Amino acid sequence: MAHIDTHNSENRSNKRIAYGLVLLVALMIGMSYAAVPLYQLFCQVTGYGGTTQRAEDSAVGIIDREMMVRFAAQVDPDLPVKIVPAATQVDKVGKKITVNYRATNLTDAPVSTTASFNVAPASMGAYFNKIECFCFTEQTLAPNETVEMPVLYYLDPELDLNDELDTIREITLFYAFHAS
Numbered sequence: 001m002a003h004i005d006t007h008n009s010e011n012r013s014n015k016r017i018a019y020g021l022v023l024l025v026a027l028m029i030g031m032s033y034a035a036v037p038l039y040q041l042f043c044q045v046t047g048y049g050g051t052t053q054r055a056e057d058s059a060v061g062i063i064d065r066e067m068m069v070r071f072a073a074q075v076d077p078d079l080p081v082k083i084v085p086a087a088t089q090v091d092k093v094g095k096k097i098t099v100n101y102r103a104t105n106l107t108d109a110p111v112s113t114t115a116s117f118n119v120a121p122a123s124m125g126a127y128f129n130k131i132e133c134f135c136f137t138e139q140t141l142a143p144n145e146t147v148e149m150p151v152l153y154y155l156d157p158e159l160d161l162n163d164e165l166d167t168i169r170e171i172t173l174f175y176a177f178h179a180s
Contacts, residue, residue, distance in 0.1 A: 062094035063157045068170045071099060073115075076178040080106040081113055081141065083177055086151065094157040100148040101134065101175070105141035112140045114180040120172045127159035128171065138180045 071085040086099035105111045115135040119125045130136075134149035141147060151173070159165050 060094075061157055062092045063160055065093045065160055066090055067093055067155055067168075069097075069153075069155075070170065070172045071101070072172055072174045073101065074174070074176050076176075079111070079113060079177060079179050081111055081177060082106055083175075085175075093155045093159065096131070096152060096154045098132075098150055098152045100150050102146060103139065103141060103149055103177075104146040105144055108143045110140055110142055112138055112180045113177050114138050115175040115177050117173065117175045120174065121168060123165060124155075124159070124168065124171050127156040127162075127165075128173065129154050129156055135175060 068088060068090045070088050073083040073085045075081055075083050082104040084102040084104075086101055089097055089099060091097055103113070117133075117135050119128045130151060130153045132150060132152040134151065139147070139149065153173075155171075
């Protein structure tokens with residue numbers, strides 16, 4: 001009677017399973033690191049979740065429809081900076097508008113901050129275009145310094161072609177400030 005070496009075939013099978021599981025874990029870790037930038041890219045392209053668009057220049061025209069844009073800010077409690085949002089604006093859709101947020105460093109040391117942002121209602125994110133914004137770069141404030149932080153934006157007139165947006169008359173641009 002021939003002796004079959006089942007012990008070696010079980011070891012090979014167990015090694016294949018172990019290698020497969022290690023590969024699966026490595027793949028899952030890699031996907032978790034890729035998820036955030038891929039999600040950000042998706043939001044920037046589609047305006048999903050109120051992510052605004054970045055534009056090189058202004059829209060192709062101005063239409064009669066007016067829109068109110070409110071500005072809001074939230075500062076991380078550990079960040080010693082006071083932020084005053086820009087004043088509410090009411091202007092025609094398509095018009096380039098510049099507003100300023102005001103930031104004050106409340107300490108005797110330099111402070112660096114960045115701002116993340118979104119628009120509410122979220123459906124307007126695809127139509128809110130920023131040409132220039134302090135949020136594109138890190139802001140460093142000298143001790144006790146107060147600075148104006150500009151936002152140059154326009155609302156894309158194509159929003160008027162979307163019937164779902166007919167009832168929207170107000171937008172809020174929100175910034176969350178945190179230490180960088």
